Amino acid sequence: xxxxxxxxxxxxxxxxxxxxxxxxxxxxxxxxxxxxxxxxxxxxxxxxxxxxxxxxxxxxxxxxxxxxxxxxxxxxxxxxxxxxxxxxxxxxxxxxxxxxxxxxxxxxxxxxxxxxxxxxxxxxxxxxxxxxxxxxxxxxxxxxxxxxxxxxxxxxxxxxxxxxxxxxxxxxxxxxxxxxxxxxxxxxxxxxxxxx
Numbered sequence: 001x002x003x004x005x006x007x008x009x010x011x012x013x014x015x016x017x018x019x020x021x022x023x024x025x026x027x028x029x030x031x032x033x034x035x036x037x038x039x040x041x042x043x044x045x046x047x048x049x050x051x052x053x054x055x056x057x058x059x060x061x062x063x064x065x066x067x068x069x070x071x072x073x074x075x076x077x078x079x080x081x082x083x084x085x086x087x088x089x090x091x092x093x094x095x096x097x098x099x100x101x102x103x104x105x106x107x108x109x110x111x112x113x114x115x116x117x118x119x120x121x122x123x124x125x126x127x128x129x130x131x132x133x134x135x136x137x138x139x140x141x142x143x144x145x146x147x148x149x150x151x152x153x154x155x156x157x158x159x160x161x162x163x164x165x166x167x168x169x170x171x172x173x174x175x176x177x178x179x180x181x182x183x184x185x186x187x188x189x190x191x192x193x194x195x196x
Contacts, residue, residue, distance in 0.1 A: 001119055002026045004049040006036035006063070007081065008056055012104065016050060016081075019108045020115070033058030040067045040076055047074075048118050050102075053082030053093065061096035068097035074129065077118035081106065 003020055007013040008031045017027045028046060030036050034057035040049055051060035058066070060080045067076065080098040082089070090101050099121070100114050149171075150159040157165040160174075169180040184192070 001048060001122075002028065002046040003115070004036060004039055004046040004076075005029045006031075006033060006049065006055060006060070007052040008032060008054075009052070012052070012081075016111070019111055023112055023115070025115070032056040033060065033063050037063045037066050040078075041070055041072070045072070045076055047122050048077045048079070048115065050079045050081050050115075051098075053080055053084055061093055061098070064093075064097035074125070077122050079114060079118065 003025045005013060005016050005020070005027060007016060007029070013029060013031075017029060020027050028039070030039065033051075033055050036049065036051060036055075037058055039045060040063065051063055053060040060082065064078050064080070067078065077100075078098045079100045079102060080093040080096075081102045081104060082093070083104045084093075085103045093101050099118065102111060102114060151157070151168070152159075152165065156168055158168050158171040159165050160171055172178050173180065
Protein backbone atom coordinates (compact mmCIF):
# COMPACT_ATOMS: atom_id res chain seq x y z
CA UNK A 1 0.00 0.00 0.00
CA UNK A 2 1.15 3.54 -0.69
CA UNK A 3 1.81 5.37 2.60
CA UNK A 4 2.68 9.03 3.06
CA UNK A 5 5.10 9.92 5.86
CA UNK A 6 5.09 13.58 6.95
CA UNK A 7 7.99 13.92 9.39
CA UNK A 8 10.60 16.67 9.67
CA UNK A 9 12.98 14.76 11.97
CA UNK A 10 15.42 12.90 9.67
CA UNK A 11 16.09 10.03 12.11
CA UNK A 12 12.39 9.33 12.83
CA UNK A 13 11.62 9.65 9.14
CA UNK A 14 14.34 7.16 8.17
CA UNK A 15 13.24 4.62 10.79
CA UNK A 16 9.59 4.93 9.73
CA UNK A 17 10.41 4.60 6.05
CA UNK A 18 12.68 1.58 6.67
CA UNK A 19 10.11 -0.30 8.79
CA UNK A 20 7.27 0.38 6.34
CA UNK A 21 9.38 -0.55 3.30
CA UNK A 22 10.39 -3.82 4.98
CA UNK A 23 6.69 -4.53 5.48
CA UNK A 24 6.21 -4.21 1.72
CA UNK A 25 4.67 -0.74 1.53
CA UNK A 26 5.41 1.95 -1.04
CA UNK A 27 6.56 4.95 1.01
CA UNK A 28 6.41 8.61 0.01
CA UNK A 29 8.11 11.14 2.30
CA UNK A 30 7.47 14.83 2.90
CA UNK A 31 9.05 17.08 5.52
CA UNK A 32 6.27 19.62 6.23
CA UNK A 33 2.54 19.88 6.87
CA UNK A 34 1.74 22.04 3.84
CA UNK A 35 3.21 19.48 1.44
CA UNK A 36 1.41 16.67 3.29
CA UNK A 37 -1.93 18.49 3.02
CA UNK A 38 -1.38 19.13 -0.68
CA UNK A 39 -0.71 15.43 -1.32
CA UNK A 40 -3.65 14.25 0.79
CA UNK A 41 -6.04 16.63 -0.98
CA UNK A 42 -4.88 15.72 -4.49
CA UNK A 43 -6.60 13.29 -6.83
CA UNK A 44 -3.60 10.96 -6.37
CA UNK A 45 -3.84 11.01 -2.56
CA UNK A 46 -2.28 8.04 -0.77
CA UNK A 47 -4.83 5.98 1.15
CA UNK A 48 -2.85 6.07 4.41
CA UNK A 49 -0.65 8.72 6.03
CA UNK A 50 1.51 8.96 9.14
CA UNK A 51 1.76 12.59 10.24
CA UNK A 52 4.09 14.11 12.80
CA UNK A 53 2.30 16.44 15.21
CA UNK A 54 4.90 19.23 15.11
CA UNK A 55 6.43 20.05 11.74
CA UNK A 56 7.00 23.14 9.58
CA UNK A 57 3.87 24.60 7.98
CA UNK A 58 0.67 22.99 9.19
CA UNK A 59 0.76 20.74 12.23
CA UNK A 60 -0.40 17.13 11.99
CA UNK A 61 -3.76 17.91 13.63
CA UNK A 62 -4.27 20.88 11.27
CA UNK A 63 -3.63 18.60 8.28
CA UNK A 64 -6.13 16.07 9.67
CA UNK A 65 -8.77 18.76 10.16
CA UNK A 66 -8.27 20.16 6.65
CA UNK A 67 -8.48 16.72 5.02
CA UNK A 68 -11.66 15.84 6.95
CA UNK A 69 -13.26 19.18 6.05
CA UNK A 70 -12.54 18.66 2.34
CA UNK A 71 -15.45 16.25 1.87
CA UNK A 72 -13.48 13.84 -0.33
CA UNK A 73 -15.52 10.77 -1.27
CA UNK A 74 -12.81 8.40 -0.04
CA UNK A 75 -10.94 9.69 2.98
CA UNK A 76 -7.39 8.55 3.76
CA UNK A 77 -6.61 6.79 7.04
CA UNK A 78 -4.59 9.26 9.15
CA UNK A 79 -2.22 8.29 11.96
CA UNK A 80 -0.66 10.98 14.17
CA UNK A 81 2.88 10.32 15.38
CA UNK A 82 4.13 12.45 18.27
CA UNK A 83 6.14 12.63 21.47
CA UNK A 84 3.06 14.11 23.14
CA UNK A 85 1.52 11.43 25.34
CA UNK A 86 -1.35 11.67 27.77
CA UNK A 87 -5.07 11.33 27.39
CA UNK A 88 -5.63 15.04 26.67
CA UNK A 89 -3.23 15.07 23.71
CA UNK A 90 -4.51 11.77 22.36
CA UNK A 91 -8.10 13.01 22.57
CA UNK A 92 -7.13 16.30 20.91
CA UNK A 93 -5.38 14.49 18.07
CA UNK A 94 -8.31 12.16 17.45
CA UNK A 95 -10.80 15.04 17.62
CA UNK A 96 -8.82 16.84 14.92
CA UNK A 97 -9.67 14.00 12.54
CA UNK A 98 -6.89 11.47 13.06
CA UNK A 99 -7.94 7.82 12.95
CA UNK A 100 -5.14 6.62 15.22
CA UNK A 101 -2.28 7.88 17.37
CA UNK A 102 1.23 6.57 17.99
CA UNK A 103 3.53 7.98 20.69
CA UNK A 104 7.28 8.39 20.01
CA UNK A 105 9.52 6.57 20.36
CA UNK A 106 7.38 3.98 18.58
CA UNK A 107 7.76 0.24 18.66
CA UNK A 108 8.02 -1.28 15.14
CA UNK A 109 5.57 -4.06 16.07
CA UNK A 110 3.03 -1.49 17.28
CA UNK A 111 3.52 0.52 14.07
CA UNK A 112 2.94 -2.63 11.99
CA UNK A 113 -0.19 -3.47 13.98
CA UNK A 114 -1.66 0.03 13.71
CA UNK A 115 -0.92 0.27 9.98
CA UNK A 116 -2.56 -3.17 9.63
CA UNK A 117 -5.70 -1.84 11.34
CA UNK A 118 -5.69 1.11 8.94
CA UNK A 119 -5.42 -1.17 5.93
CA UNK A 120 -8.31 -3.33 7.16
CA UNK A 121 -10.44 -0.23 7.71
CA UNK A 122 -9.65 1.08 4.22
CA UNK A 123 -10.54 -2.29 2.67
CA UNK A 124 -13.85 -2.38 4.55
CA UNK A 125 -14.66 1.19 3.47
CA UNK A 126 -13.86 0.34 -0.15
CA UNK A 127 -15.99 -2.81 -0.03
CA UNK A 128 -18.87 -0.90 1.55
CA UNK A 129 -18.64 1.94 -1.01
CA UNK A 130 -18.60 -0.63 -3.84
CA UNK A 131 -21.69 -2.35 -2.44
CA UNK A 132 -23.54 0.95 -2.10
CA UNK A 133 -22.67 1.79 -5.70
CA UNK A 134 -23.89 -1.63 -6.89
CA UNK A 135 -27.15 -1.25 -4.96
CA UNK A 136 -27.75 2.21 -6.38
CA UNK A 137 -27.13 0.93 -9.90
CA UNK A 138 -29.52 -1.98 -9.32
CA UNK A 139 -32.17 0.38 -7.96
CA UNK A 140 -31.82 2.63 -11.02
CA UNK A 141 -32.36 -0.40 -13.27
CA UNK A 142 -35.34 -1.70 -11.31
CA UNK A 143 -37.24 1.57 -11.62
CA UNK A 144 -36.60 2.05 -15.31
CA UNK A 145 -38.52 0.87 -18.37
CA UNK A 146 -36.29 -0.97 -20.79
CA UNK A 147 -36.62 -2.32 -24.31
CA UNK A 148 -39.84 -2.94 -26.22
CA UNK A 149 -43.19 -3.11 -24.49
CA UNK A 150 -45.66 -5.50 -26.17
CA UNK A 151 -49.01 -3.66 -26.14
CA UNK A 152 -52.37 -4.89 -27.41
CA UNK A 153 -53.56 -2.75 -30.31
CA UNK A 154 -57.21 -3.08 -29.23
CA UNK A 155 -57.43 -2.99 -25.43
CA UNK A 156 -54.03 -1.33 -24.83
CA UNK A 157 -52.93 -3.87 -22.19
CA UNK A 158 -49.20 -4.51 -21.81
CA UNK A 159 -47.56 -7.94 -21.57
CA UNK A 160 -45.14 -8.16 -18.64
CA UNK A 161 -41.99 -10.26 -18.21
CA UNK A 162 -44.03 -13.25 -16.94
CA UNK A 163 -46.27 -13.18 -20.03
CA UNK A 164 -49.29 -11.73 -18.20
CA UNK A 165 -51.38 -8.98 -19.76
CA UNK A 166 -52.23 -6.01 -17.57
CA UNK A 167 -53.33 -2.41 -17.78
CA UNK A 168 -50.64 0.05 -18.87
CA UNK A 169 -50.82 2.01 -15.62
CA UNK A 170 -50.39 -1.17 -13.55
CA UNK A 171 -47.30 -2.15 -15.51
CA UNK A 172 -45.73 1.30 -15.39
CA UNK A 173 -46.44 1.69 -11.67
CA UNK A 174 -44.69 -1.61 -10.99
CA UNK A 175 -41.61 -0.72 -13.04
CA UNK A 176 -41.14 2.98 -12.30
CA UNK A 177 -41.76 5.53 -9.56
CA UNK A 178 -44.62 7.06 -11.61
CA UNK A 179 -48.03 7.43 -9.99
CA UNK A 180 -51.30 7.74 -11.88
CA UNK A 181 -54.46 9.74 -11.49
CA UNK A 182 -57.35 9.04 -13.82
CA UNK A 183 -59.09 11.64 -15.90
CA UNK A 184 -60.82 11.85 -19.26
CA UNK A 185 -59.32 13.39 -22.36
CA UNK A 186 -61.48 15.78 -24.45
CA UNK A 187 -61.95 13.24 -27.29
CA UNK A 188 -63.23 10.54 -24.93
CA UNK A 189 -65.45 13.06 -23.17
CA UNK A 190 -67.08 14.04 -26.49
CA UNK A 191 -67.45 10.42 -27.53
CA UNK A 192 -69.07 9.55 -24.19
CA UNK A 193 -71.52 12.47 -24.49
CA UNK A 194 -72.53 11.39 -28.00
CA UNK A 195 -73.19 7.84 -26.82
CA UNK A 196 -75.55 9.08 -24.07
